[in-house]
Amino acid sequence: MKIASEKKSLPSLFIHRPVGVLMILLAVLVVGYIALKQIAVELMPAGFNPSFLWIQIPYANANPSEVEEQITKPMEAQIRTVQGVRSIESKSGKTGCSAMVKFSQGSDMNIIYAQMKDRMDRLKSELPDDVKNIFIYKWSEKDRPILWVAIAEKIRQTDPYLILEHHLQKPIERMDGVAKVELSGAQEKTVWIMVNQDKVNAYRLNFYEVMQQLRRDNFTMPAGFVEEGEQKIWLRSVARYKTLDEIQYIPIKGSLCLKDIADITYEIAEDDFCHTIDGKKAVTLAIYKESIANTAKLSKKIKEFLFQESIQNSKLKGFQIEILFNEGDFIQESIDNLVSSGIWGAIFAILILYAFLRKFRMTMIVTLSIPLSLMITLIFFYFIHWTLNLITMMGLMISVGMVVDNSIVVVENIYCKLFEGKDPYSSALAGTEEVALAISMSTLTTAIVFLPLILMNDEAGFRFYMLRLGLPVTVSLLASLLVSMVIIPVAARYIIQPQKIATQQKSSRIINGYARTLSYCLSHRIETLLVLAFLMASMFYASGKVAYQKEEGGNINDIVLFFELPYNYTMKQSEQVFAKVEKILNIRREMYSVKTIEMHYRPSRGQIRIFLQPLPQKEWYES
Template sequence: MSAAAHDPVPEPTPGVSGWEQRLPRFSLERRVTVLVIMLTALAFGAVATVGIPLELLPQGYDAPQLNVEVPWRDAPPREVLDKIVEPLEEELATVGGLERMSSRSRTGQGRIRLEFRQNSDMDVAYREVRDRVLRARTRLPDDVEQVFIHKLNFNESSFPILFIGVVVDPGTTDPYTLIQQEIITPLQRIDGVASVRSDGLQQKEVLIELDRERTAAAGLNIFLVANELASDNFSLASGEVRHGDKELLLRSVSRYASLDEIRDQLVSPTVRLGDIATVRYEVPDQYFRVRVNGKPALAVEVLKEGTANTIEVSQRVADALAEIQRNPKLQGTELQTLFSQGDVILETLSTLLGSGQIGALFAVLVLLFFLRRFRLTLIITLAIPLSMVIALIFMYFAGETLNILSLLGLIIAVGLLVDNSVVVAENIHRLYESGLSKRAACIQGAGELALAVVLATLTTMIVFLPASLVEGQAQFFLVRLAIPISVSLAASLAVALLCIPLCVYLTLGRAQGGRRRRAVGYVHRAMDHLLGGLYDHTLARLNRGYNRFLAWSLRHRFDMVLLLIAAIAATVLHPYDSIEFVEMSQEDRKSLQVRVDLPRSYNLDDATEFFNGVEEVLAELKRELGLDGYLVIHTPQWGRVDCWFTKQEDLTRLEAVEKVMAKLPQRAGVTYYSGTEDESGRGDRNVYTTMLHGEDPDLLAQVADDVEALFADVDGVVGIQRTDEMSPNELALVVDREQAQRKGVSPRSIAGVVGAGLRGQSLAYYRSEGDDIPVRVRFAEDDRESLDELADFSVPTVSGTFAQLRSLTDVRFLTSAPTIRRSDKQVSQSVTVDLAPEQEREARARLDALVGRLDLPEGVRIGPRAQDQRLAAEQASLQFALLVSIVFIYLIMGFLFESFILPLSVILTIPLASLGVVWTHYFVGRDIDFLGFVGLLLLVGIVVNNGIVLVDYVNRLREEGVERSEALLTAARRRFRPIMMTAGTTICGMVPITIGDPSSIGLSYKSFGLTLIGGMITATALTLLIVPVFYTLFEDGRDAVTRALRAALSRHG
């Protein structure tokens, strides 16, 4: 038995109950057991560290939103609205739990976004939406082939894990089949890959183009020809038959064996199809093009299975691509990985991990500066890896993943994990230096602060309890952030009360012997001399000055209250109104995107020629910007340019965007814009958007023009960019009903003939060599390229004759928007204003006042953007959660102090800490984003910890008979160093992610870091000054009220 085992066990100190000393006493009496527990935790932690899945985003969040998309090739926006969107909206409006419905009708596509109430069961909602779509399917045009319903799951399986650019050899005869067989099919076979999609390359089709004159001369029309072809090419289930003792399925089959057989098909008793049409097997007309690094290409997207690990699947696909590239059949074909989610995850987590390591190093240096003992610093630092390991074990066995949120939670915890160990170890050393034995100092030192550190830890953890009150994805984020923070903090509490007393006991006061120990002792003395001298000339002197100022403050309490009121007033009057709550901030990413709106008069070749000029600019800037590559996707009227570039220290993403935008070719009718597009068209910071709603699109367009003219005259407005600019891009064939009725022609047959003749009519698939090949019939290009040819279209009458289209319709040119937006079945249109950055707030106020004075015509109203409504609801729920957290913390402190009054002196640090948050963001010039608000929520639980420890120590001294003022000064003097240590470790732990580069996905943690740093600096100063002052004020107020009540009762007694 060691000599240390004979140390006398001290008597319990006043105010320290048996349970408070139980854990430290157990750690000294069962040393081997505690060491085995620590080693076991490290062993399990090693397993968890290796085995925990790495993901970019946490899994499990189902956004309360569904998208319904309907492609309808070449259809104009108004027709998409009338025949696609409106029938679907009528059915979808009956879906249960639907909160908001919005739609976009654009050329060739209709899209409806359905937003549901929070906490809706999205599986049930999906089934209901699918049922409503099936109901509406019979009302949609016959040539609408597919209706897509997208469920937005917040995980990597919902988004491509790889985006691959494929540059095909121009000499390839059938690139679609080559890519499908040699690239897409091998990728689909990879374990963990759910699907592989391609854009930019279309399957060849059998195209039947009728000569309009020969068709009419044969007494035929496009409907008759299409029906005749459809009736001779089919494969239909026809029931069951018995053959012997077996039942066989019967299928009726009539298939074309070759293209010649199609050409020889009789379409009337004397006319074959080849007599009136050409039949070709070719690539259909493209309506968009893809280019990679200036070469025609296609884009391949790889999606993973929901349970597969993103990094592992990404690596398998990368290995497969390397093998595919060596395929001799793909000679001349280039494969370039433009985006890999696996690489993004590793790079993002590596960046966060590096920030956490630097923060931990800063925290250790802060401890070393204050403690001046290398061994004691290492002991306290032990709390970081042990607590992290326990948190990883919990996450691993709970099925969680290591992602940007959970890793951020662990990084946040780095600066907090040592707090409990610091105050416990520092108290043990203080008692040991005051004359207690090692054993007595370890048990009493930990026991004295056990209740305080337990409740201080609870105050930090309990702030996440109201997360259930937060709406939307903020709730999901808070929970995923709370798990690693709460578990690691609980682990740090166990480490502080169980492991730290034992480790301090084993290292405290050890005699130095031998050459090595003498050398170590010399290093310790030198370090103590150096750091001690630095501490004495800085913080020790500050401590003495602080104690004198605190004594003055306690004598002039109301002067301090006036100073505090002045600080609050200065904050409210100036910077507070300048800070706004915004959505998640996006910073520098290793990519940039520029979107382009082209004139409606452009065709696909015009757009390609224009983007060739854009690519020339990018090629010139490639070296200057460090571009790794660029991708261009465009239609005749719209395009997108994606660039990936190497991060340069002297070039931010914003600067790169400005350089690109400044050199892009300028043409009339071409509009460039960058940033995040939302339903209103803009996501940039210095913009102001007004949403107009109404029933009449034309009236809405006129009002938008008027609003645009008014906005243009407002000071601070530097540009007007309305989302939907009107243009004469639509030709309307207005049916003359009287003529149509006289000639026996229905308006629907007119629309059918025109649609079939121009867009074509799809027929049953032609099967060749095991592949299903699309078949389409339409008029030849020469018969449909001009207005005159269109007017000569023949429409069948009920009598079997034909009438020319020109005799049945009037031709009118209409103005229409390229995209028609609707919100809750009302047409909506936005007017977006670019604001001068230096006048942004003033211009916004002027525009608000102008909008309030607008005299709008009947049927038109101004409404908020859905984005603003969601942001306001999210902010309100976060504020409510913040208030509930403060209430919970107050109740915990009431339990600790056995008082409803004294906790108020500590609670005051919460609103006062927000002064530092506001001023920090104001000086840096940033708004508070979602992560900043999360930091504010966390700050609520952190800032009270030092106040709890301070007031708890004051109460202990007073229980020992020390006078109140002396107890406050003594507690402030003794708690100064641990308070500064815990504040310093927390602040330094946040510095790397605050000043460091954002993640690869552009997510910024600056607002979060600024919130904690600014709040902690302010809260530390206020804890040391304001808490003692208000401690006395509240106590005196309580005593005065008590005396008054007693006097009143005695008078009436």
């Protein structure tokens, strides 16, 4: 009869069903553990495509004016037919042309990319016959490598490309979660046939026929299949040269062989490109992950593989391997910060609550809301296919200190009901129902504060990242409301001992001090109002003095310098320029905490990437 007379509310629905609440708690813990283990971890959230495209059309050994007239202007005319174009920044040079195309905010970059590809296909018929390729680049988070590895030669290698390809690039590409591995800075050896034109004329040979014969002789192609009983055997015609001797003794005419009219070598081609790490000739590996892979775990796995190979593999003894950038380290640092914030937040919450309540059991009940609220938020992430990244983890860290508010109000009111002499059941039910509306309105007003930032901004990037920041806070606050109205009352009913409430209830110094301050403020309203006005004015003054910037300030641990050199520069002149810059940087190496200087350049352009020493990790209490 007692239950039938109660109001139908959320606390009354669960407070007399402790077994059901226990099952809900266990379900949250189990599903939360699964979500914590399965959820992908990455540096930045994926899914946002900036509203720009980069187009590049290579055209070697051309005059810049000729490139502008024959390639750049027709390209710009086709680009303008794509919807949403806001600006076009093009550049013409002796190696071709490029264009940065920016589009209106909110444009669907997938549709625009398809339209741009269609326009560039139409453009090919208007371009010179020598133009072979048109490249269209669309940026996304997946285009950034999770590891960037520098490999310098300690001992001069005859074929570094072959060694690194077979012993590092291919094994890493076979790992689960790795999308691709780009090897740059090393060139593959190729067979060079340097034909002596005088000998060709002396033997009265047709050079075109010689070239056609070489192309016909070196091939691999499918040749169908044969059936033998129930078996189907696929055939493949293989006519590939395996050694230089086979190439040298290719018959040309009668007893005449290829070596009689040409010099055949197997070597690395001379290239107008240089790549160095701290002044040493080097190679870099850029390792990309699959979209569903866990960045932190994959980075750790690759790092362990590189360490083992550098020690155990004899082929790699002549190389020095150094990891310049590891996205997994930054993710792990963020996770450690989140765990540390959660632990310290819980400790401070326990101390403050205990200072006011002076009841250890009630303090522990309130503290339960922190891990449970965060666990429910992780479950939400898991089912909407979000990842743990810097932005979402920042939202979780913000919410750590906010999720205890509702539980504090509920527990304090239950505490008051017990002090009035009510039984645990009535105290838990009445104490929760009295404040249910208040904590619901308080939670909703706090959660909705992110809505204007997400919906009322014209910049798509800002809305995207504010959603990833605001939704974790909103979900954790709603989860804390659910915990405070379902789990906390049941826990208070069975854990708190009412017989000790009356004997231990004493006013602490903190409460007495607060009561005196409140009494003074109520009796001196004008003075209190003036103090509040002064505090508000000081806040506006301070906010106006705080420096801020709208654009991104830089990379995580590196600085990139881009160089545009005169088009008539030779490789030697470019080398002199970059050597001077490197010398200046080395002089200031300790001043700027420089870890590694990576350079790559050509006669007309180049780039220097300066990697900085990581800052030592300290806790907030360390000096």
